[in-house]
Amino acid sequence: MVRPADLPRPVADLHVHSVASGHAYSTVLELVRAARERGISVLALTDHGPAMPGGPHLYHFGNLKAIPPRLEGVRVLRGVEANILDHRGSLDLPTAYLERLEWVLASLHPVSYAGGGPEENTRALLAVLDNPHVHVLAHLGNPAFPCDLEQVVRRAAERGVAVELNNSSLTISRPGSRRNCQLVAAAAARSGGPVSLGSDAHGAWSVGELGQALELALAAGVRVEQILNLAEGRVEEFLRAR
Numbered sequence: 675m676v677r678p679a680d681l682p683r684p685v686a687d688l689h690v691h692s693v694a695s696g697h698a699y700s701t702v703l704e705l706v707r708a709a710r711e712r713g714i715s716v717l718a719l720t721d722h723g724p725a726m727p728g729g730p731h732l733y734h735f736g737n738l739k740a741i742p743p744r745l746e747g748v749r750v751l752r753g754v755e756a757n758i759l760d761h762r763g764s765l766d767l768p769t770a771y772l773e774r775l776e777w778v779l780a781s782l783h784p785v786s787y788a789g790g791g792p793e794e795n796t797r798a799l800l801a802v803l804d805n806p807h808v809h810v811l812a813h814l815g816n817p818a819f820p821c822d823l824e825q826v827v828r829r830a831a832e833r834g835v836a837v838e839l840n841n842s843s844l845t846i847s848r849p850g851s852r853r854n855c856q857l858v859a860a861a862a863a864r865s866g867g868p869v870s871l872g873s874d875a876h877g878a879w880s881v882g883e884l885g886q887a888l889e890l891a892l893a894a895g896v897r898v899e900q901i902l903n904l905a906e907g908r909v910e911e912f913l914r915a916r
Contacts, residue, residue, distance in 0.1 A: 681892070684884045684903040686716035689755070689779060689812060689838065689872025694721045696728020698876035706745045708878035715906050717881070718751040718777045718872075725757040725766035725786040735771045749906065753777030755812060757786035761794045763801025765808075772807035776913065779838070779872075780805070781812035782819045795821040803833045809916060810870045813840040813847075815854035823854065824861050831867025834916060836902060839887040842874035855887075859894035868912060869896055871903045 690705055691698035700708075702719060709717045719741070722729040738752040753775050756765040765772070765780060772778055780802045782795070789795070799821055802808055811830055814823065814837055830837050837858055843851035862869050869891055873883045884903065891901060902908050 681885060681888050682898060682904050683713065684871060684882070684888060685714060685906050686718070686903040686909050687714050687873050687875070687882050687884065688716070688718040688751075688777070688810065688870045688903060688909070689720050689840065690717060690875040690881055691721055692719060694730045694734055695726070695876070696722070696730070700878040702741060703745070704878040705875070705881055706748045706750065708881040709748050710746055712882035714748070714882045716749045716751065716909050718753050720753045720755040720777060720779050723754055723756045723766040725759060726783065727785055732767070732771060735767060735775065738775065751777035753779065755779040755781055758782050758798055758802055759786060760788070761790060761798045761801070763798050763805065765802065765805065769807065775807070778808050779810045779812040780808045782816065784818060789819065792820045792822065795819045796825060799826045800829055803829050803835055808835055810836045810838050812838045812872065813843050813851070813874070814838065814858050815840065815843050815851040816848045817850040817854055818848070823857050827858060827861035827867065828865050831862070831865035834868070836868035836870040836912070837862055838870045838872050839891050840872050840874050841884050841887040842880070844886040844890065847874065855890055856894060859891050859896055862900065863895035863897070866900065868902055869900045871901065
């Protein structure tokens with residue numbers, strides 16, 4: 675078992691939300707300054723897509739170009755946490771918007787996805803992996819959406835899409851996620867595909883909180899080289915490959 679003192683230090687937080695999400699509480703500058711103070715040099719700004727109640731209008735994503743790619747020394751990836759809408763893997767941002775963004779998470783939420791059994795949920799996740807604009811499948815460990823995790827993680831690796839281990843799922847969000855997150859991590863270790871860690875911060879105080887997700891990943895056998903967060907250059911290399 676990996677002890678916390680042995681953990682390498684993440685330099686990227688690849689899932690954070692600003693006030694634009696409607697239920698988060700910090701501005702972009704507050705998030706950036708918290709990242710800088712905690713040694714995070716890459717920050718993915720991933721506000722919820724418009725299907726989330728209180729989420730920003732499409733114009734918000736069209737205007738993310740107004741945010742400089744570096745703020746106060748921090749590399750800001752301008753992105754979205756897009757909502758998967760149906761079993762066909764449809765997302766709540768049109769392609770014309772997705773292709774302008776640097777970091778696209780795709781995830782299932784009860785408020786924007788009708789749900790289904792394991793077979794239907796698996797079909798939705800496999801379908802979204804065929805979208806060339808998706809970089810990461812977020813919080814796959816959510817027990818509200820049972821699916822064939824082994825199949826989904828294996829297909830993600832084949833497509834070059836990262837699977838996320840969400841620190842918030844292990845602390846305050848999505849109760850009952852830990853066992854599924856362990857299964858995701860073990861499947862990722864077997865597949866050898868990229869792994870993304872996200873704090874899922876909804877306030878500046880949570881930026882960079884990745885310790886439980888990182889510990890779980892390494893304990894499951896995920897190699898340090900698979901984890902995008904452990905080197906700034908690794909994120910950029912992943913983006914070039916995508």
